[in-house]
Amino acid sequence: MARRLRPVELDFLDTAPLQLVFAAELSAAPKAVYEALADDVSGWRTWFTAVSEATPTHGGAGRDVRLKGGVFFGETILATDPDERYAYRVDRTNAPGLHALLEEWRLTPAGNGTRVQWTFAADAPAPVRALMRLGKSGPGASFRSAMRHLDRRLTESR
Template identity: 60%
Template sequence: MARQLRPVGIDFVGEAPVRLVFAREISASPERVFEALAEDVPGWTEWFSAVTYARPAGGGARREIHLRGGARFQETILAAQRPGLYAYRVDTTNVPGVRAMAEEWHLAPAGTGTRVRWTVAADGAAPFRLALALARWGLGLSFRGAVTSLDRRLAAR
């Protein structure tokens, strides 16, 4: 059953009770990474193995995302500032215990490539907050695999 979450703005990313931050440098340029994140939403299934379904909605102002394991999200884009920032909040989800959630992808030049920083910001019931904190290692592994796969995908194009 879908749960309506509390709407949050971009400032929530820096203020949330639970914030998980992951970073990695890749060889693709910030512009190309931004395009993959913001403009090729269906392509997420090709490089982020946790994502099984991704489609833009609402004329590109929203997204629908399904993850391996059955989690589903309806999201609203909070920022799409070429080439350095892409952020969205979760509006509805079937994940229990979550009250508010947003994610931010920050892209910064790093030599000839990009430093990709992904922040997951959330609030929820105590069991949800604990579960998310315990999932840090797995989310970090998933992030590293995803951006490595994205870098290979962009290099092949």
């Protein structure tokens, strides 16, 4: 059953008790990466293998995301800075232990491509935060795999 998390704003990126940051370089241009992140929400399942379904909600101001394994996130989009940043907070989830969660995708030009930085900012009880830090290699591997798939998808569609 989904439960509500504490609503946070973009400043939570700087104050969250837990911040996990992952980065990768893609050969695709920032515009193409941004469009895949922000404009083609339902397409996430084709390149982010942990995602089984992603649906825009509230006229594009939110998203519902389901991960393989059954975890659900109801999200509100907080930042849509074309070709630069896409950020959202989780309002509802069935994931245990979380009090607040915000994710930010930062895009910066890198050579002929894009540097993608994904920040996962969370508040949870200390034992949950410790487990998340210890287990950060899981989301890190998932992110790197997703970026390889996304880059392949974007470069093949050129």
